[in-house]
Amino acid sequence: MTRVVIHAGFHKTGTTSVQSTLRANRALLEPHLRVYLKADFDALTEATRAFCAAPEDDAALNAVGRYAMRFFRRIERDDPRPILMSSEDLSGHLPGRRRRPGYHAAPRIMSVIAENARHRFGDNLDLIFFFSTRDSDTWLRSTWWQNLRSTRLTDDLDLYATRPEVATDLNGTVEAVAKAVAPARVMSESLDLSRDRREGPLAPLLDLFALVPEIRDALAILPPVNAQPVSGLDEVFLALNRSALSEENLRDAKKNLRRIANKQS
Known part of the structure; x- marks a missing residue:
């Protein structure tokens, strides 16, 4: 069986810290785990964000499937190492960014990605979607901060919180994805729990792979990235x-x- 874990979100839940630590330890992990970050499937994340912005556009959804298959075809099926993909942009745009909608399209996006993964790996696929989550109030404030620093947002936090595109239920989105991708498994853990572990928000992802303790102990753990x-x-x-x-x-x-x-x- 080929285990494929897709860490698909969410923004502002420690994902940048996860990816920075994976990048820094890629050589150490390579004999045991195939790690793919956004730069490895950039065309796919461009397609997922395009569909997020135009969820009624069938051509945009078809592009998600097309680029997902192009990515999976590059992966050797006979390699026994498990696979980890990580990019929050797979779920779409950061909610609130230039008033683009949030994660409403994530279930359909993940369903299409799952379909193409099954097509590539067949019955040998063990597919898991993983989502980092966060307490709703701190997550909302964190997205507000991210949009403040990255755009010319002029709403204070109270006004920002009334925007329909940021009224996102992360746990509800996880549940919707689980229904859309069944029989693939969907797992999640809150940053409020994982941040206290040695590997921080990377820890629950590493739990999904049979890495020997010596490898985990040897990981260089970076400080939090992109925090306020x-x-x-x-x-x-x-x-x-x-x-x-x-x-x-x-x-x-x-x-x-x-x-x-x-x-x-």
Whole structure:
């Protein structure tokens, strides 16, 4: 059996930290685990985000299937090592980004990916979808911060929370995906639990593979990546977004402030 684990989300649940640690330990893991990150299937994530933005477009959904199959065809079926794919963009866009909708399309996306994985690996496939989740309030604030720093969002947190596209039930999405991809398994763990483990949010993913303890003990564990650096910077960024600064000056100001904040954290 070929175990394929697809870590497909969600944004702002420790996924960047997971991928950074996998990237840093790729050579150590390579004899035991085939690791594929976003750069390895970039065309597929472009297709999933395009379908997220246009969920009524059958051509966009067909593109998801086409690029999923192109990716799976590159994978050697006779290799005994299990497979781990990790990219939150497989579930679509970060909710709230330029008012694009959230994860409503994720069940259909995962269903198409599962269908193409089965076509490639047949009865030898052991397919698992894994989702990192998070407490709803802290997740909402984290997406607000991410959109503040990456776009010219001018909504405060209270107004942002009323947007329909950010009213996302992560656990409900996981349940919907489970129905869509059956008989494949769907698993999840909250960042609120995994962050206290030695490998952080990577730990529940590693639990899905029969790695010997010596390999896990040898992993270089990186500090959290892409976390909000210091309290209060969000209000500064909100004021900057509402200012008359040009896009270039706004971008530079945010970059400099983040650099200073990261040094202090």
